[in-house]
Amino acid sequence: MKLFSRKLRYAAIRIPLIYCVFAVLWIMASDQTLALLLPEAASITHFQTLKGLLFILLTAALLYHLIHRQQLLASRYNSLTVHANDSILLFDHQGKLVDANDRALRMYGYTRDQMQHIHARQLLPDAASDWRSCFLAEAQHNGIIFESEHKHADGSTFSVEVSACLLKIGGSDYIQAIVRDITERLRVVEKLRESEQLLAHMSAIAHIGGWEFDVETGIGSWTREVAHIHGVEFKDNISAEFGLGFYEAESREKIEAAIQQAIDHGKPYDLELELVTARGIRKWVRTVCTPHIIDGRVLKLQGSFQDISDRKVAEDKMRLATLVFENSSEAIMVVDAESQILSVNPAFTEMTGYTAQEVVGKTPKILASGKQDRKFYEEMWHLLDSNGKWQGEVWNRRKNGESYAEWLTIDTIYNEHGEVIRRVALFSDITKNKQNQEVIWRQANFDQLTGLPNRRMLHDRLNQEILKADRNHQMLAVLFLDLDRFKEVNDTYGHLMGDQLLQESAHRLLHSVRECDTVARLGGDEFVVILSGLQDKDVVQDIAQSILKKFDTPFQLDNDLTHVSVSIGITIYPEDGNAGEVLFKNADQAMYVAKNNGRNRYSYFTASMQAHAQNRMRLSNDLHLALPGQQFELYYQPIVELATGQVHKAEALLRWQHPTRGMIPPDNFIPLAEETGLIVDIGNWVFYEAARQVKRLQSLHHASFQISINKSPVQFHNETHGHEAWISFLLMNDLPRQSIVVEITEGLLMHTDESISAQLLGFRDAGVQVALDDFGTGYSSLSYLKKFDIDYLKIDRIFVRNLSRNSSDMALCEAIVMMAHKLDIKVIAEGIETEEQRELLQQIGCDFGQGYLFSPPLPAPAFEAYLRP
Numbered sequence: 001m002k003l004f005s006r007k008l009r010y011a012a013i014r015i016p017l018i019y020c021v022f023a024v025l026w027i028m029a030s031d032q033t034l035a036l037l038l039p040e041a042a043s044i045t046h047f048q049t050l051k052g053l054l055f056i057l058l059t060a061a062l063l064y065h066l067i068h069r070q071q072l073l074a075s076r077y078n079s080l081t082v083h084a085n086d087s088i089l090l091f092d093h094q095g096k097l098v099d100a101n102d103r104a105l106r107m108y109g110y111t112r113d114q115m116q117h118i119h120a121r122q123l124l125p126d127a128a129s130d131w132r133s134c135f136l137a138e139a140q141h142n143g144i145i146f147e148s149e150h151k152h153a154d155g156s157t158f159s160v161e162v163s164a165c166l167l168k169i170g171g172s173d174y175i176q177a178i179v180r181d182i183t184e185r186l187r188v189v190e191k192l193r194e195s196e197q198l199l200a201h202m203s204a205i206a207h208i209g210g211w212e213f214d215v216e217t218g219i220g221s222w223t224r225e226v227a228h229i230h231g232v233e234f235k236d237n238i239s240a241e242f243g244l245g246f247y248e249a250e251s252r253e254k255i256e257a258a259i260q261q262a263i264d265h266g267k268p269y270d271l272e273l274e275l276v277t278a279r280g281i282r283k284w285v286r287t288v289c290t291p292h293i294i295d296g297r298v299l300k301l302q303g304s305f306q307d308i309s310d311r312k313v314a315e316d317k318m319r320l321a322t323l324v325f326e327n328s329s330e331a332i333m334v335v336d337a338e339s340q341i342l343s344v345n346p347a348f349t350e351m352t353g354y355t356a357q358e359v360v361g362k363t364p365k366i367l368a369s370g371k372q373d374r375k376f377y378e379e380m381w382h383l384l385d386s387n388g389k390w391q392g393e394v395w396n397r398r399k400n401g402e403s404y405a406e407w408l409t410i411d412t413i414y415n416e417h418g419e420v421i422r423r424v425a426l427f428s429d430i431t432k433n434k435q436n437q438e439v440i441w442r443q444a445n446f447d448q449l450t451g452l453p454n455r456r457m458l459h460d461r462l463n464q465e466i467l468k469a470d471r472n473h474q475m476l477a478v479l480f481l482d483l484d485r486f487k488e489v490n491d492t493y494g495h496l497m498g499d500q501l502l503q504e505s506a507h508r509l510l511h512s513v514r515e516c517d518t519v520a521r522l523g524g525d526e527f528v529v530i531l532s533g534l535q536d537k538d539v540v541q542d543i544a545q546s547i548l549k550k551f552d553t554p555f556q557l558d559n560d561l562t563h564v565s566v567s568i569g570i571t572i573y574p575e576d577g578n579a580g581e582v583l584f585k586n587a588d589q590a591m592y593v594a595k596n597n598g599r600n601r602y603s604y605f606t607a608s609m610q611a612h613a614q615n616r617m618r619l620s621n622d623l624h625l626a627l628p629g630q631q632f633e634l635y636y637q638p639i640v641e642l643a644t645g646q647v648h649k650a651e652a653l654l655r656w657q658h659p660t661r662g663m664i665p666p667d668n669f670i671p672l673a674e675e676t677g678l679i680v681d682i683g684n685w686v687f688y689e690a691a692r693q694v695k696r697l698q699s700l701h702h703a704s705f706q707i708s709i710n711k712s713p714v715q716f717h718n719e720t721h722g723h724e725a726w727i728s729f730l731l732m733n734d735l736p737r738q739s740i741v742v743e744i745t746e747g748l749l750m751h752t753d754e755s756i757s758a759q760l761l762g763f764r765d766a767g768v769q770v771a772l773d774d775f776g777t778g779y780s781s782l783s784y785l786k787k788f789d790i791d792y793l794k795i796d797r798i799f800v801r802n803l804s805r806n807s808s809d810m811a812l813c814e815a816i817v818m819m820a821h822k823l824d825i826k827v828i829a830e831g832i833e834t835e836e837q838r839e840l841l842q843q844i845g846c847d848f849g850q851g852y853l854f855s856p857p858l859p860a861p862a863f864e865a866y867l868r869p
């Protein structure tokens, strides 16, 4: 623009100058030439006119040429400015617009007339402070290009790119501004920027980026996201080695081979590889490559690069889930929100018999067994709808029609709007468990032998019946039954026959009561009957009678018939007690009363029984304190040799000096001590005390003095080696074995088992003598007396009490003495109170006597005094 303007400037001076020179030269040269050629002045004038005309012609042609050229230039310039796509504005140094092309008029929205009066400021937004800087920066000579905001005639603004420069025209400064409306360009740029941002954003979200590798230079580049995936700062250029350095051996081998193939043969690749980022994080990536081939040569490799770690984890999870689904031993069924089955696993098929093809698209109703009612499913759905979960037992049906029990767990899967999309049902076959549970339940609640409810079940039933009775204002009765002398059946016929009898007894009991009543076996030969819903107490008696009657019929055991009766204790709710336990205890007590009253009968529980029981309870508590409290004392009753009147024997009799109740007779507490097992300790104390006393009497009175002590059957049962301790005690204390005589009851002999026999024979072998107490009241067999080498028989006081000459008791006593002597057994008569009794016994040869005639039982000091001559 500058060059062009200088040329123009010089042309304006040069051309007139050349013209002047040419014209002067022409006038002078032509005049000279004419003067030389034409001597005549007339001809000269004539030629000068011609010469003048020629000059005019030439200069006119020249002028035409110049004007024509100028017109051409102007028209070219015009077409440049008119058709220019940019506005061209020319301002003078004060900012006044001097000229503008048509485009400028259109761009700014002014007419040419309006434009003639425009100042640069008017084309700028109101906020623009300096019009000059907005059209022209400081670089005045080289011009400047910058972006700015301009204003339309209507006041709206638009973005422009201004290319401005300072011009000097005719010695004055002008500013020329070529203004381009870049609103559209900026919009496109903005859009591009936005889409780039979006791409970067998406790239970051998808963890995907791009890369490029120049095969010639070995230099590559990658996007920010790819750099981010590698855990490094973004930079423009990276080497191939840098990029490959992140892969571990196996992955690196794969990618290097793939790159080589891509370079050598233009083969694209798509690989999933494992790399370790600069931060040491292991990642799975997918790299896809497309070789860029021109003229058969691979120039570049380009591709995408994506972090697929999340997908890999998801895939692993999916794989695992599939594995679990396929291999679970629990059946799994997935249904959609409409309960249509979507998929089932192999365990489902195994459990139900239905294949996936058979059930997919159907509903779980296909499995329904009909065992659950509508209410069951309503509750299930209610729970599922409210908290999405349900768990419980369901009976379903297999394809083959068989019912089975399953433990079912249902879970619900929701979408992001909280709507149900899936329900997953897991179930396992618990039919076997249930059967086992049933067996266990039966074993826990029923008696194996008779099939009757056992003690545990009985308690439950009784408690239920009590509640029912309360509700209905009714009574109930508890009957406690114990077979009479059942042990003899076992002993005689064997245990198996005993079992058979128990089964038959159960059968008879069941047939003696109503359906609604309960018959239970407590164990052994004990049964309990609960008669429920009673309005009238009398019916109880009738039922008890009918039970007794049922037992009148003999039991058939193998080929034998045997009679077994039953003793029944009865208690009534709520009269006799208000809790199950109390009722059992009461009935048990009443049963004992029935037994004591001769068996084969029933007995009602009464208030006096209760008082008695309470008394026993208190006594039992006190009894526990008696031994440590040294409340026991041994009394001694002399055993007199009837023939000589000498006393070398005595029976030790236990006395309990109760701290508040005074002296308690043995009959009151010995049975209690036996029941509680305390008899063992008490019996031992008796032995050691008697042994201590006998030693004293042997030294004070007679060297072979003997004291007999009573040993209860319970001691024999509970202490299988008790006799050994006693024998060694005698040995250690230098006491002859005969010093102590052990008194046993007939009952013990009748019910001996191996252990009792061993103990009795142990006494015999050690030389400790044994006396059989209360002889004649039981059913001792002579063979027992012989077998156990019994040393003394004690004739019970009931035979002595009514002894008179020629009486039957006299005959009995005589027979006992004779029989005993035949067996080499000495006889002691108990309860001698009169001289006549003594005489008669002596006459029939009874060896010893014991009774008030001689002395009552005495405390040790008194007894010692008694022995003193």
Ligand SMILES: Nc1nc2c(ncn2[C@@H]2O[C@H](COP(=O)(O)OP(=O)(O)OP(=O)(O)O)[C@@H](O)[C@H]2O)c(=O)[nH]1
Residues within 6 Å of the ligand: 449, 482, 483, 484, 485, 486, 487, 488, 490, 494, 495, 496, 497, 498, 499, 502, 523, 524, 525, 595, 599
């Ligand atoms: N056959 C058999 N006998 C049992 C069973 N359970 C316990 N017994 C026996 O049943 C007998 C119960 O005897 P008791 O009730 O103590 O005495 P009893 O001979 O019936 O005499 P009383 O009850 O006093 O009339 C014991 O000998 C036990 O060994 C069993 O399941 N089968």
